[in-house]
Amino acid sequence: MTSPVAASDLRVRPRVWIGLAVWAAYVAIIFIVQQLVGIPMPEWGVDGSSLFLGAGLSLIVGTIFLAITASLLGWWRPALFDRRHSVRWPIFVPALMAAALLLNLASTDWASYDAGFFAASIVLILVGFTEEMATRGLLLVGLRGRLGEGWVWFISSAAFALMHLMNLAAGQDFASTLNQVGMAFLGGTVFYILRRTTGTLIWAMILHGLWDFSTFAVGHGAPGPFFAFGGIVNLVAGILGLAVVAFVIRGSDERLSR
Template sequence: MRVTPTPKLAWALGILYAPIFIALLIGFGGDYDEIGNSADNFFSAVVIPMGILTVAIVALTTWLGWWRPVISDDRPTPRWMLAVPIVMAIGIAGSIAVDLGRTSDLDTSFLLWLTIGTLLIGFCEEMVYRGLTIVGFRSGHREVRVWLFTTLLFAVLHLWNLAAGQGLMGTIQQFGYTFVLGSVYYVIRRSTGTILIPILIHAGWDWTGFASGSEAFSSEAAASSASDGAGSGVAIFAAVIAVILCLIGARKLFTDETPSVMANATA
């Protein structure tokens, strides 16, 4: 590794990511409440900023020399906790199926940019908050603090959406549920032994979130039917089950209470 991981570096990476993203979003004309309403909005507000951040994160991780500990996780985790990513994947797949079935006149360009954009979001946010910061914090903190600090930083990231036009109450609610979701993503990394699965689950979750609230997925028939919003409901139900599983297994995740001191970083 070119750079030795430290908790201070983890704090810096986790804190700086948020204002950089919001600056890019605002710079390219993005309004948070309008992001999902058209292909052009989504492209300018998500795909371009996240594309820039993807290149930057890849370059940074390469320069740091942290790819191996970022991608892989060899911390012992109960095998049954693989149920967490499985439940989330099933729920998200069902949600996507419901959303796609809500309209027969879907803008294919919006679908394309939605898919690319949410994959980029999943990659960037997981690389930072379940990758780089985990590597940094593990160099000097017990695992329970690694989970707490990385998940808290992930939740704080979403408070910055206020600057992009999101309402106050919506932002406060988002802070709460992103802390919970961040905990689920952490467990998924631990249980699967790789950051790749959290990236895909995160992307799928955001896909359903944008789709369920998007005008692009609404037709006159769908808007007045019980199916409107049902897609996100399927994913939320799966997330509730996943959270319960995480709580049941939480004690097992933090049985090793000694600082790792670069256990992963030097592997």
């Protein structure tokens, strides 16, 4: 548990429009950098250079933008910490995602890695900071300036899902993108549950970053026999997350309008 944070303690009072503006600016920055680089998404995993330029570079720029924005707004503390955590038992949902992550890593063809690809893969872990800070961090703070926690969960998870639509412009096909959007909403719910059960966004950042690392890792080379199980377990975690998310919302007192 952390000590309470009131809106009056912050440099800029939380507003819904500010949270949405930060989220939209982050999406625009990622989109513009990726378009300027011009490497189609299906080619990101070909080698280390394409992975770094296609995905890693935009994440570095996004990290700098979000860090500066959080500092200017004075929102670091409420973005990273809740007043108090929710009931603990729903943490089994993100634990299932962690198990799916381990299955991915166990199925990865590590022999196919070279130093360049591994280094570029490590940069992808930044996605845990950027996408969590943009949605379940700064956007969440803005939403808590006016809305109840149920809307905070739904809108932040929907915003996280919708940001994946820009993968269409990066060359991903429509069916894959639509599936990714749906899975991202489920995943966003899992990360929200992890924030609420621990009282901090930091663990969600770590899990998110490692999850994306594992999905690129298992897709490189020839995956092992457990390849399909990681995706199945992750889907189960997302569905169970929808079933139990109400328990981490119920009784919450995280509004920042006071």
